[in-house]
Amino acid sequence: AQTVTQSQPEMSVQEAETVTLSCTYDTSESDYYLFWYKQPPSRQMILVIRQEAYKQQNATENRFSVNFQKAAKSFSLKISDSQLGDAAMYFCAYRRHGAGSYQLTFGKGTKLSVIP
Amino acid sequence: EAQVTQNPRYLITVTGKKLTVTCSQNMNHEYMSWYRQDPGLGLRQIYYSMNVEVTDKGDVPEGYKVSRKEKRNFPLILESPSPNQTSLYFCASSPQIHTEAFFGQGTRLTVV
Numbered sequence: 234a235q236t237v238t239q240s241q242p243e244m245s246v247q248e249a250e251t252v253t254l255s256c257t258y259d260t261s262e263s264d265y266y267l268f269w270y271k272q273p274p275s276r277q278m279i280l281v282i283r284q285e286a287y288k289q290q291n292a293t294e295n296r297f298s299v300n301f302q303k304a305a306k307s308f309s310l311k312i313s314d315s316q317l318g319d320a321a322m323y324f325c326a327y328r329r330h331g332a333g334s335y336q337l338t339f340g341k342g343t344k345l346s347v348i349p
Numbered sequence: 350e351a352q353v354t355q356n357p358r359y360l361i362t363v364t365g366k367k368l369t370v371t372c373s374q375n376m377n378h379e380y381m382s383w384y385r386q387d388p389g390l391g392l393r394q395i396y397y398s399m400n401v402e403v404t405d406k407g408d409v410p411e412g413y414k415v416s417r418k419e420k421r422n423f424p425l426i427l428e429s430p431s432p433n434q435t436s437l438y439f440c441a442s443s444p445q446i447h448t449e450a451f452f453g454q455g456t457r458l459t460v461v
Contacts, residue, residue, distance in 0.1 A: 239391075242389075268449055276437065276454065276455045277452065277454060277455070278392075278439060278441075278450075278452035279452075280449045280450075283449055324391055324392065326392075335380050335382065335397045335398075335399055335405075335443075335446055336394055336397065336407060336408070337382065337394060337450060338394075338408075339384075339391040339392040339393070340391055341389060341390060341391040342391050
């Protein structure tokens with residue numbers, strides 16, 4: 234079974250600074266998808282960024298980017314120019330490629346605080 | 350507006366009293382899932398469905414039932430709720446098997 238590990242239960246960052254959230258995963262598959270989700274105090278789950286394992290190029294979405302290291306099974310999220318609205322729980326998630334399974338495995342989350 | 354709608358948003362019930370949490374999506378998505386979120390555990394998948402009448406267990410299916418009689422609806426049924434099912438529940442849907450999920454607003458369930 235796949236596992237997703239977020240080793241930082243809580244982190245904080247100064248407004249306008251950069252922060253990196255860590256995620257590692259364990260899988261025997263060679264093709265899969267990785268996601269970062271944001272959950273603000275409203276509880277809504279919001280997709281931040283998505284990475285396909287067969288793509289070597291790291292995904293980027295405005296101030297959010299990932300560092301995908303396939304051999305190390307690492308998928309960290311970098312938030313640049315942090316804003317107060319970035320304060321939230323962040324979850325890393327894994328989904329294997331291939332028909333027959335729709336399981337999405339989440340990490341336990343990292344709570345990010347942004348200090349004004 | 351494209352959305353996943355869960356009802357109710359909040360529910361307090363007593364042990365053993367059957368309940369249903371409804372989930373409906375208006376995007377014609379084939380894939381739907383239920384998750385529960387507990388502090389320190391993240392989100393765990395309960396059940397998922399890859400099409401009408403096709404459902405399968407996720408990581409924590411015990412104590413739950415689902416049905417998928419129509420494409421748009423995927424209700425979660427607790428036949429005999431227990432206090433350990435107190436949790437925050439999310440329904441999600443996706444257009445394809447490998448894309449990201451669109452989440453509902455969540456249902457806060459308390460079983461006393």
